[in-house]
Amino acid sequence: MSRKIIITIDGWSSCGKSTLAKQLAKSLGYVYVDSGAMYRAITLYFLRNHVDWTDKKEVKKALGEIILDFHFNPKTENSEMYLNDENVEYVIRDLVIAEKVSDVAAIKEVREYAVAQQQNMGKKKGIVMDGRDIGTVVFPKAELKIFMTADNAVRVERRFKELYEKNPNVSIEEVKNNLEMRDYIDSHREVSPLRQAEDAQVLDNTNVSEEQQLKIALEWAMTKIKK
Numbered sequence: 737m738s739r740k741i742i743i744t745i746d747g748w749s750s751c752g753k754s755t756l757a758k759q760l761a762k763s764l765g766y767v768y769v770d771s772g773a774m775y776r777a778i779t780l781y782f783l784r785n786h787v788d789w790t791d792k793k794e795v796k797k798a799l800g801e802i803i804l805d806f807h808f809n810p811k812t813e814n815s816e817m818y819l820n821d822e823n824v825e826y827v828i829r830d831l832v833i834a835e836k837v838s839d840v841a842a843i844k845e846v847r848e849y850a851v852a853q854q855q856n857m858g859k860k861k862g863i864v865m866d867g868r869d870i871g872t873v874v875f876p877k878a879e880l881k882i883f884m885t886a887d888n889a890v891r892v893e894r895r896f897k898e899l900y901e902k903n904p905n906v907s908i909e910e911v912k913n914n915l916e917m918r919d920y921i922d923s924h925r926e927v928s929p930l931r932q933a934e935d936a937q938v939l940d941n942t943n944v945s946e947e948q949q950l951k952i953a954l955e956w957a958m959t960k961i962k963k
């Protein structure tokens with residue numbers, strides 16, 4: 737049997753990280769973990785329970801009340817996010833959550849809470865995890881680190897299409913502003929900001945199809961697996 741590795745995929749919002757991560761995990765028979773979903777689920781809990789996240793005490797108390805899990809859904813072939821036993825996979829994709837999640841993800845206590853769980857999930861290897869700090873902070877020793885990027889206009893267009901399918905009232909301006917805001921906060925925050933790991937392989941998918949990007953990433957993965 738070939739050895740199992742850890743694959744990290746980091747990059748800007750709406751670069752197609754999760755699409756690639758899911759396909760890569762499926763092709764290799766690995767577990768896929770969407771770390772952003774965890775920050776989104778925490779944000780949902782904070783909003784629903786009116787947690788004042790500028791107050792450290794309130795944040796710590798709230799984190800103690802949260803249980804996050806991923807359950808594989810064979811129908812959607814996706815591992816879905818559960819918050820205290822409730823499937824929140826779809827609600828956490830809402831723009832209301834997207835507008836607040838970068839602020840919540842910048843809180844030190846929130847990151848410590850999420851990172852500890854993410855590291856635990858990688859103990860057995862055979863995992864593909866996507867996010868912003870996976871190759872730099874969560875798994876700095878990962879065998880394969882991919883950093884994804886794409887032109888801003890292409891990212892806005894992709895995200896708009898995705899959100900428009902669920903909510904035709906969404907405007908392209910709104911989507912553009914949200915992406916720019918998240919990129920700014922994610923890359924400028926004090927605790928583990930988004931940055932490219934020195935040993936990451938860069939994948940710019942502006943003009944690359946999903947099939948092509950999977951082929952490239954699989955080749956990179958096989959090189960590391962065979963080592």
Ligand code: DC
Nearest residue numbers: 771772775837838841867868869918
């Ligand atoms: O990947 P996403 O868009 O679902 O992520 C939602 C937010 O969570 C994003 O704005 C940044 C934050 N995030 C993070 O800070 N660290 C991660 N590892 C993953 C996501």
